[in-house]
Amino acid sequence: MPSLNLMLVPSMKCPASCEYCFSLRGSQPEMTSETMRMALRWFRQYMDEQRADHLTLTVHGGEPLSAGYDFYDALFREIDRSLPRDKMTITIQSNLWLLTDELARLLRENRVSIGSSLDGPPAICDAQRGQGYYERTMEGVEIAERNGLRVGFICTLTPTSASSHSQIVDHFASMNANVSLHPCVRGIQGSANHHMVISPETYGKTLNDILDEYLDTLVSGGPEIDFGIITKNTVVFGEAKWKSQVKSSQGKR
Numbered sequence: 001m002p003s004l005n006l007m008l009v010p011s012m013k014c015p016a017s018c019e020y021c022f023s024l025r026g027s028q029p030e031m032t033s034e035t036m037r038m039a040l041r042w043f044r045q046y047m048d049e050q051r052a053d054h055l056t057l058t059v060h061g062g063e064p065l066s067a068g069y070d071f072y073d074a075l076f077r078e079i080d081r082s083l084p085r086d087k088m089t090i091t092i093q094s095n096l097w098l099l100t101d102e103l104a105r106l107l108r109e110n111r112v113s114i115g116s117s118l119d120g121p122p123a124i125c126d127a128q129r130g131q132g133y134y135e136r137t138m139e140g141v142e143i144a145e146r147n148g149l150r151v152g153f154i155c156t157l158t159p160t161s162a163s164s165h166s167q168i169v170d171h172f173a174s175m176n177a178n179v180s181l182h183p184c185v186r187g188i189q190g191s192a193n194h195h196m197v198i199s200p201e202t203y204g205k206t207l208n209d210i211l212d213e214y215l216d217t218l219v220s221g222g223p224e225i226d227f228g229i230i231t232k233n234t235v236v237f238g239e240a241k242w243k244s245q246v247k248s249s250q251g252k253r
């Protein structure tokens, strides 16, 4: 039986201004409760039609937390009414700037997995995501972690940041973080981010270089990393997961 991946986008607003963002700018409508309920009912119908035995529901944006606490409170209640919770994984992809302790508790109670976005250490991250981005996201990570949530990261590679891939890998390893590496692709709105789009050749070479460095590190007794290359729609990305012993080995440097 198939497993489905469906996405709910409650808001295309975002308080950040990443240079390569393909999200819509300016004032944007937010999803109403009625639209959310209709979407969940359709998800259920689609699961049944496909005879799916699992649904991964990803809440995305823009910045999905722009929708606010009341939206999420209503969303989880509606999921309990409309969907088979025991056959679901719920994830949210957020920069965490708008996360509060109250929201974090609600997400933890509803067993939501948190994905955030950081492009490496502060200087590299802020050069493409805007000044202060790194610090604000890490404040959100702190709120998430003190409420029992574990945060994984997406790291977007551009031609510029790809040339600093060693620093990026070291940074995430020092955080003992789970991270997925993504290529910066052309915006769906035809936005002027062309100089940040990474070519398939550069992206592939960067993944190879990262893998080579990892193997060198491993041979010299360094920390273990899980690598995987998966395809999703038309975007290819690699995933690196640092295991728990990384933190202790980093502490000894």
Ligand code: SF4
Binding pocket: 014, 015, 016, 017, 018, 020, 021, 022, 023, 061, 062, 063, 095, 117, 129
């Ligand atoms: S955090 Fe995401 S939605 Fe917000 S500006 Fe950056 S890329 Fe766009």
